[in-house]
Amino acid sequence: MNVIASCGKVKIYRCKTNYFSLFNSPYYAHSYGGAIDIYFLDEERVFPCLTPGRIVGIRTVKAASMKKFYHSDFDYVTLIESREDPSLIVRIMHIKPFVKEGEHLNVGRPVGEPLRSGFFDPWTSLHAHLEIKTPDYAFRAKGSLPIDLKIDGEVEGEAVEDILFRVVHVNDFFVLVELEEGCTVRLGEVRGLGVKIGGSIGILDCGFPHYARGGVMLAQGSKVQLGDQVKLGGLVIGRVNGFIHNGARVLLEKVSLECEGVRLRGISAFLSLNEKCLMKLIPLKGEKVEFKKGEIIRLEFNKEGFR
Structure with missing residues (x-):
């Protein structure tokens, strides 16, 4: 078992x-x-x-x-x-x-x-x-x-700059999406959204940016130090402020997120033991969301605030 x-x-x-x-x-x-x-x-x-x-x-x-x-x-x-x-x-x-x-x-x-x-x-x-x-x-x-x-194995996949999702379900509070295969990073049996962290690649685990802190799961021997930048989609989203047995703790930056013009409070990134990597997009209150099941959508970043 x-x-x-x-x-x-x-x-x-x-x-x-x-x-x-x-x-x-x-x-x-x-x-x-x-x-x-x-x-x-x-x-x-x-x-x-x-x-x-x-x-x-x-x-x-x-x-x-x-x-x-x-x-x-x-x-x-x-x-x-x-x-x-x-x-x-x-x-x-x-x-x-x-x-x-x-x-x-x-x-x-x-x-x-x-x-x-x-x-x-x-x-x-x-x-x-x-x-x-x-x-x-x-x-x-x-x-x-x-x-x-329990995370064993080497990292497979890259932390890509173009992050794409397929829409699975839409409700009043969030959009459930599946991370596209080319955007998925695997570490042993665990899959998720890849980030660059120091000189390594890891899997993001957090509510970003709305919970202000999070974690990144890492392979054994990863080259990561306190203060190292964490990059998602090519943008610095946080810095390492501590470590756990198989990962790093991260303080998150304030970054504005959008998906096809829909402004987001944040994304919920967690760890998957499934072939599918599901995540959630959380629209800001009052945003009109008209995504359709199966639609491919792109995550966009804006560190200067919303346009």
């Missing part, structure tokens, strides 16, 4: 998992790779157990939001005592649990169904949020341990 991430002896296994992210979120644990989000972009509606253990706690928390989109006023925190390391707790959020406290779970066992939490932004897709903690921090916002992604 494939392992997609780990923290010490605790492993997170791939089970109906095609899209995930360490950095595409405004919340603190995502600022240093202390949480992983597992996305439901292919309409999967049941979240399977990704790490074996025993349910030791379930708590309902308020998640009311003033943001104008349909959402649940409550969220759920589910705690799993790891079978691989009983001294650690796997904390799951944004999943309404089917399971009960005391139950033992194997990988693949249904845990619950995803819900649209009030903690989300309007453009946020359904996902499960996982953190690994010591018991003292299980119900606290901080104290998440760094998560290492």
Whole structure:
């Protein structure tokens, strides 16, 4: 069974998992790779157990939001005592649990169904949020341990300057797009949007530029240093301000984005284990979006602001 991430002896296994992210979120644990989000972009509606253990706690928390989109006023925190390391707790959020406290779970066992939490932004897709903690921090916002992604292999592909997408779906909050094959970079089994970083090429993982920070996944031995520029489409979009086990942390620049004249708040770039590399384009409020399914569109940059 494939392992997609780990923290010490605790492993997170791939089970109906095609899209995930360490950095595409405004919340603190995502600022240093202390949480992983597992996305439901292919309409999967049941979240399977990704790490074996025993349910030791379930708590309902308020998640009311003033943001104008349909959402649940409550969220759920589910705690799993790891079978691989009983001294650690796997904390799951944004999943309404089917399971009960005391139950033992194997990988693949249904845990619950995803819900649209009030903690989300309007453009946020359904996902499960996982953190690994010591018991003292299980119900606290901080104290998440760094998560290492299982990324092996060399980089395949180039960080191209002409970035093209194929439109998959359009709704009121975002445009779901597939990154065209020639724009895709592969690192082991992981695929995504390629960037130049220092003397290397990596895969972008972030909400750019709206979350102001993000990450880049790198091959072992990549030549990257603190302060190195990160370039997307030939434009500097950020600089390296730290490192994780298999990547770099990045502070993002303020860059204006457009797609075929549609002004964007930003793009959501995450990591794919699928042949398809799906991403999201987030239009600015009030923008008229008339893209059609299957249409090829181009990402444009404007560092001086919108025209």
